[in-house]
Each structure stands twice: as C-alpha cells, then as structure tokens.
Amino acid sequence: MSFFQHEHPYRVCYADTDQMGYMYYGNYARLYEIGRVEALRSIGFPYKKLEESGIMMPVYEMKTRYLKPARYDEVITIRTSIRQAPAARIVFHFELVNEGGILLNTGEVTLVFVNIQTNRPVLAPAELLAKLQSSFTVNE
C-alpha cells in the first residue's frame, strides 16, 4: 500500500475541554482541519493558495471514533495520511496519539473540490496530484 503521511503536534487547551474533563467531541474536527492543512502545506500546497486560485474544499463526510479521552495540556500528535490519489474527492485519514504513544482517536474526512465561481464540483487540481505523487512512498 502506498500512501502519504504527515505529523503535526497540537496541545489541548482549556477551550477544547468540557466538564467531563476531556476534549469535547466536537473539537476533534479542528485537529483534523489543522492536520490536513499542515499536510498539504508540507508538500508545498497551502490550502489558502488553493482558495485564492478559485477552488474551495468543503467537507462532504466525517467519521470519527473516540477510543480514549484527550486531556487538558497533552500534546497530541495529529497523524494525517492520504491513501489514494484524489479525483473528485480526497480522503484524509487521521490518527491522534498522545505523548505516551496511546492511540486516542481515529478519523476519516472526505472533501470535494468546488469551483468558487460556479459553485460546481471539479477534479483535484493537477498540481496537487503531481505534488502528492512525488510524495507517495511505495511500501511493499
């Protein structure tokens, strides 16, 4: 299986917690957002430039599984991977791991490419495909 993987740290703050003492279940989406944006930036494809070029990427689907709670002040590693070349859609996979190496959460977010002017779906930009292709690694 070939795939692209990227890691980014995130420290859980008070704003993220709820009265259960854990990160609120709705706030993981923020970590996924940071994970995928930093993953794209790492291959020279900042999302902001994509929007400036007239394409936006609204989220179509999110699935998330809360295995263990993320707690206040922990530094979480957001492990982002892309396992398939994007076409009309791009799927990001996420694993959130705490400082002790414990897997806390897994997620999967599917986004689509939309032309901002026409508001219609388009294919993944060729430049993104090229940059991902050269980053993909073959593990046999």
Add this chain to the structure above:
Amino acid sequence: MSFFQHEHPYRVCYADTDQMGYMYYGNYARLYEIGRVEALRSIGFPYKKLEESGIMMPVYEMKTRYLKPARYDEVITIRTSIRQAPAARIVFHFELVNEGGILLNTGEVTLVFVNIQTNRPVLAPAELLAKLQSSFTVNE
C-alpha cells in the same frame, strides 16, 4: 420499524460560520448534542440528572454527512431519533433540515454509559429504557 423521534429548532449564528460562509463542519456536533439532550429531556430524562446520579455518556463514534451548507441565521430543525433500545450503547440518528424543508445534513452518534466513580462501562439505566419504551411508536 419502531422508533422515537424528537425535533428541536436551532438558529445558526455568526459563531457557527466560517469564511466559506457556511456553518463550520466541526460545529454540527453541537447541534447533535443539543438534539439528543432535548430529545431525552422531552421524555423526562434530563442528561444533567443522569450525571448527578453517577453515570456519564461519553461519545464513542460520530458519522456525519454534509449534503448542503447550513447558512447564517437559518433556523435548522434538528430531528433526533432513536431506532433501537439502548443496551451498552445508545445510537442517535440526526437529520438537519432548513426552513425550506431541505435536508442539509445527516448524522449518527453512538454513546456509551460509564459509571463516573469506577470509570467503567455500564448498561443503560432501567429508567431510561422504560421511558423510551413508552415513547416508542410502532409503525407497521
């Protein structure tokens, strides 16, 4: 199929939007939370009382599909349903519908019952089962 269903209105505010002009994809979790808490309140089972009785309900899984954007100032109807009697887990289904009757989003959230003292999973409280049972309607 028998199930319990409840509806609750929610007005999208500026805090919910992002620069795409839509409700941010991470904020739907708040609507699901409000939907299920109000659904339980409507059958005389406020979540706050459950916590006070020593049981909390952390979220185990969430799946959500963004069909159409929810926009600023729209009043969204949060349609919450329970399709199966809960045991170790309870699954809530959500449909978010705008003022024009358009289905914007579907979601599914699975929660577990946990004893706050022991931090171990427990079965759904008998009182909740009884209240749901009497609310379940048979549609044949």
Add this chain to the structure above:
Amino acid sequence: MSFFQHEHPYRVCYADTDQMGYMYYGNYARLYEIGRVEALRSIGFPYKKLEESGIMMPVYEMKTRYLKPARYDEVITIRTSIRQAPAARIVFHFELVNEGGILLNTGEVTLVFVNIQTNRPVLAPAELLAKLQSSFTVNE
C-alpha cells in the same frame, strides 16, 4: 435614562463548558452575539438583512466581567440593552442572569458600521435609528 431592552433565553450546553465545570470564558461572546441579533430582530431589523444591504458590523471592543459561573444546562437570560442612539458606533450592554435570578456576568460590546464594498466606516443606517427611537422608552 432612556433605553431599549430585550431578553432572550440561552441554555448552556456541554460544548460551552470547560473542565472547570463552568461555561468557558471565551464562549460568552456567543451569548452576546445572540443577544444583540435577537434584540435587533425584535424591532424588525435583522442583522442578516443589514449585511445584504451592504453594511456589516465588525466588533470594535468587548468588555466582560465574570461574576459567578454559568453552569451546564442552566437557562440563562441574556438581557441586552442599548442606552444611547448609535452614530458611528453602537454599544450594547449585556446582563446574563440565571434561573434563580442571580446576575452571572455583565458585558459591553461596541460595534462599528462598515460599508462592505469600500470597507470604510459609515454612520448607523437611518432605518435602524428610526426603529430604535420608536422603541426607546423614557423612564423619568
């Protein structure tokens, strides 16, 4: 002193709380937003229409004092008042009161009127002034 006053209920949800068990201090801004938007709606001046007419109201200043914690599931009354006719700026005053009538929080938010096209400050629309004037009550 003459002023306009409006009240709107808000139920504190889990998303609003933090691990201290209170509403997170950053989330009061959401209540102020809801308070002022509903106050304007009550006099027939929905903020969304203002934006559609080409004027937006960015926030210039916020001051807030946290007197007592707002707790999960409490219904807070957001009491919004305008104490002076707006010109280049409009100042909203807020009092948040819980179900027991206890004052939890006071706030003051100053917004400016900005032309969306030119991005320059403008005066309060005449229509807003007229609607506020007819709502102002004289208490002598």
Add this chain to the structure above:
Amino acid sequence: MSFFQHEHPYRVCYADTDQMGYMYYGNYARLYEIGRVEALRSIGFPYKKLEESGIMMPVYEMKTRYLKPARYDEVITIRTSIRQAPAARIVFHFELVNEGGILLNTGEVTLVFVNIQTNRPVLAPAELLAKLQSSFTVNE
C-alpha cells in the same frame, strides 16, 4: 517600568474564522488563554500543575480591542506580559501582531486564585511570585 514578557505563535485556522472572513471576535479568548499558559510554562510554572496542587484560576474580567482583522492562515504572535506582581489577582496584557508586524488586537485578562476544595479566593502561590520576580526585568 518592570515587566515580564513572552511570545508565542498561533496560526489562524478555518475553525477560527466567520463569514466576514476574519477571526470571530469570540475566538481571541482562546489565543489569550494559550498566551498566558505558555508564558507561565516558560518560567517553569505550568497551569496544569497549579490545578493539580489544588488551585484554579477562573477569569474575572476580560477587555479586548479589535484594531484590525486577523485573517485565515496568518501566523499571529501572541505577546503576553505581566506588568505587576500578582496578589489576589493577576493581570495579563496581550498584543496580537501579524506577520507584517501590524498590531491587530490588544487584550487584558484578570484572573483570581481559588482554592479548589473550599472554592474560596487565595493569594498567588509563593512559588509563582518567586518565578515571576526572577523573570522580571528592570528597564529604567
């Protein structure tokens, strides 16, 4: 004037923005939280340890002035300073500056020290005072 100052970077994400295309005015409180927690960490006084020692620091007051909008994907420098030795209260001052060196926002947050067991106010811990004192610099 003697004071302690610390800087921490923060990248504005989509979750922070609203449909005006700026960071939502309620989200600055998160940056202030991160700023003060990292400032205390930098002098060897992590807030989490303070809570574990039985003292929490609820916010008493916040004042904030929005001078220019913070925009998506900008890296904001959170400049946190303490200008007076804390006693019953501690006051943090904030300046948010963008990559171009433009001052976007100023803030002031006052917190109190509270004993978690008794829920009563206490004085700033001696250890915090000592650590701040040794960090304070005299500029004459």
